[in-house]
Amino acid sequence: MDPSGSSGKPRPVPAGSTLYKNIGTLHTLNSTLSEIKDGAIFVKGNVIQWVGKTKDLPAEFSTADDVIRLENRVVIPGMVNTHHHMVQSLTRCVAQDSKLFGWLTSLYPAWGNLSGYDVYIATKLAMAELILTGCTTTSDHLYIYPNDVKLEDCIKASREIGMRFHPTRGAMTLGQSKGGLPPDNVCEEEDAALATMKQLIEDFHDNSKYSMLRMGLAPCSPFTVDNSLMIAAAKLARQYEGVRLHTHLAENQEDIDFSIKTYGCRPGKYITDVGWDASDVWFAHCCMLDDAEMKQFHDNGIGIAHCPSSNLRLASGIAPVRTLLDTGVNVGLGVDGSASNDCGHLLAEARLAMLLQRHTGNAQGMTIAEAFDVAVKGGARNLGRDDIGEIASGYAADFVAWRTDTIGFSGGRIDEAAALLLCGPSVGFVDLSVINGEAVVKDGKFTTIDLTELVKAHNACSARICSFLGPNWKTGSEPAV
Incomplete structure (x- = not known):
């Protein structure tokens, strides 16, 4: 390795x-x-x-x-995966009974000790898992950059294994001292993050047909970044053709409550205020959108990455996919991080998405044909692809x-x-x-990697990173906000 x-x-x-x-x-x-x-x-x-x-x-x-x-x-x-945090494959089965904020609070201490090698190994293993379950194109949302970690670590892994890749350069700038959720030591300064985003686009973004690598920008979430980074990232992305925008939105009630308390509005107005109300954007989760916001998504061509396993694991809710599809909103799939889903099995994700939309008693809540469309073509549309x-x-x-x-x-x-x-x-x-x-x-x-050696290296990295978890790693920690 x-x-x-x-x-x-x-x-x-x-x-x-x-x-x-x-x-x-x-x-x-x-x-x-x-x-x-x-x-x-x-x-x-x-x-x-x-x-x-x-x-x-x-x-x-x-x-x-x-x-x-x-x-x-x-x-x-x-199939096309449109939301993942591949580095989280190192920290599966943590905070087993926590909701989103408590789960994150439990994991930040471990993630703060990541190295570039850890990220490289974690990304390659996460991609191997996706490929074996039927995925050929994936995005990834890496938003934490401690020590020597760089997005290039993920790009290297994708090139070695041979996966079509849409990496998104994330960032966290709203630490606890500023009223955000993450500890300050895993956050970045806004200017430095933006400079890195710009350089990555210049170095790696390829908008040509059949491209194997297209960049996106992805400030982490409303509760981990300032509005100024959201606005600046959108302006930066739109200077280049084909650079798309991505983040988490309306994931659970805690997320909604934070937005109302901090920004004085629901997600629909928030994304308008920061300039993310456009067709070059797709959001992850969106379990808690109201009817007006779903119409807003349709009217503005905004896509959604539906992550059913993660949303159930963290008790976030079930995204209203049937209503979204009927409203004309594009929906793709995401396995989400392998620490909130605990696996990266995209075929299983497609099956669960289909079954969940039948829970109300409607046997056609999602048909087989619709499930395939979401798992493949919906994901391609989220990523702006017309060649896959x-x-x-x-x-x-x-x-x-x-x-x-x-x-x-x-x-x-x-x-x-x-x-x-x-x-x-x-x-x-x-x-x-x-x-x-x-x-x-x-x-x-x-044919491109030695899977046995990769698993061995991955387990070694995982053992080191998990040694930094707190004493309550199994049950989870109380959130900071």
């Missing part, structure tokens, strides 16, 4: 062509192609050139540099496959695509993951 902290080099675009054929079930999420039995995908470099039935392969696509047969597989476009999210000609070669001749699918092969969601985590990890044309996972094993 390289502890250097440099950002590494971008992975080269694969040369040549690959034909994936005899696909048992190909669920394209393309409105014209729909679902194809005995399907085929022809890829040249990092772009899909042709999709259809294997028997209908045109002569020009019937041969390739590499041919991979995928009988007994179900293939879908790679479908298996169709001209789209990036990002798709994943599960074996269907396994115990998890047994008895459910009448509808193999639906079985992915209805049978849930029992279907296991992916057998194949193609990202930007590269088979990052093949025959169920990573």
